[in-house]
Amino acid sequence: MKIALLGYGKMGKIIEKIALSRKHEIVLTIDHDNLHDLTAENLQKADAVIEFTMPASVLSNIDHCFNAGVPIVVGTTGWHDKIDEVKQRCEEGNNALMYATNFSVGVNIFFHINRMLAKVMNNYPYYDVQVEEIHHTQKLDAPSGTAITIAEGIIDNLESKNEWVNVLTTDDSHDDGNVATDQLLIESMRIDSVPGTHTVIYDSEVDTIEFKHTAHNRNGFALGAVLAAEWLHDKKGFYSVEAMFDFKA
Numbered sequence: 648m649k650i651a652l653l654g655y656g657k658m659g660k661i662i663e664k665i666a667l668s669r670k671h672e673i674v675l676t677i678d679h680d681n682l683h684d685l686t687a688e689n690l691q692k693a694d695a696v697i698e699f700t701m702p703a704s705v706l707s708n709i710d711h712c713f714n715a716g717v718p719i720v721v722g723t724t725g726w727h728d729k730i731d732e733v734k735q736r737c738e739e740g741n742n743a744l745m746y747a748t749n750f751s752v753g754v755n756i757f758f759h760i761n762r763m764l765a766k767v768m769n770n771y772p773y774y775d776v777q778v779e780e781i782h783h784t785q786k787l788d789a790p791s792g793t794a795i796t797i798a799e800g801i802i803d804n805l806e807s808k809n810e811w812v813n814v815l816t817t818d819d820s821h822d823d824g825n826v827a828t829d830q831l832l833i834e835s836m837r838i839d840s841v842p843g844t845h846t847v848i849y850d851s852e853v854d855t856i857e858f859k860h861t862a863h864n865r866n867g868f869a870l871g872a873v874l875a876a877e878w879l880h881d882k883k884g885f886y887s888v889e890a891m892f893d894f895k896a
């Protein structure tokens with residue numbers, strides 16, 4: 648398959664390696680220093696685009712791909728308040744897009760179990776729940792897109808929580824903020840070079856249940872993005888990464 652990479656930062660470089668190891672060809676690489684190469688003609692050389700840039704550029708990159716009629720896998724986070732608009736443009740234009748706050752297979756298993764666990768915990772209201780996420784200090788958005796997906800999974804399935812609130816700290820000190828009982832706290836910490844750690848904590852007076860995912864490096868996200876491009880390249884429509892997985896339990 649021929650792949651175009653939008654964004655050649657930490658993720659773009661690993662995606663390139665994994666795509667080449669799976670016998671794909673990289674036909675276009677765009678970063679801030681060659682934006683003039685981002686043309687419909689160049690994009691159309693690819694069977695699929697993989698986009699890992701920045702919240703400020705992702706929407707215009709999606710538009711470029713829609714205008715060129717090339718399927719796009721979007722890894723960039725921090726734009727999900729625009730998801731309904733993008734979905735509408737995707738479907739009206741008969742385009743193809745897959746997005747994920749996190750493409751790692753392990754995290755998607757985690758999302759699935761998190762939703763099931765939240766349902767179970769409805770019967771045990773003496774546990775309160777919160778989400779913790781730790782990322783490297785260069786991360787631009789807080790809370791992480793992954794933490795938002797985890798929080799939405801809890802809110803959709805646990806009757807006692809109606810919305811999430813975020814507290815950001817830049818060290819490993821804990822700050823439980825000032826949250827109402829129907830609010831779900833997402834505590835974000837920014838520490839050195841941590842690739843991504845997410846913990847769901849159910850706490851009662853007698854014990855604590857912790858459910859945790861730790862990324863050891865970025866390879867899992869990159870492999871998931873390449874698998875997504877392989878899955879999407881011959882399809883039309885707007886997909887979340889779950890479409891790729893079969894988690895029947």
Ligand SMILES: NC(=O)c1ccc[n+]([C@@H]2O[C@H](COP(=O)([O-])OP(=O)(O)OC[C@H]3O[C@@H](n4cnc5c(N)ncnc54)[C@H](O)[C@@H]3O)[C@@H](O)[C@H]2O)c1
Nearest residue numbers: 654655656657658678699700704722723724748749750868
């Ligand atoms: N969905 C996932 O699985 C997942 C996993 C990891 C990271 N991310 C997200 O992916 C994004 C990128 O992460 P990263 O760690 O590679 O960041 P990074 O800062 O290392 O790389 C981003 C790159 O995009 C480039 N860029 C900026 N504007 C551009 C534009 N208009 N066109 C093309 N390139 C442009 C920058 O110069 C930089 O090289 C972030 O939003 C991050 O949160 C998502």
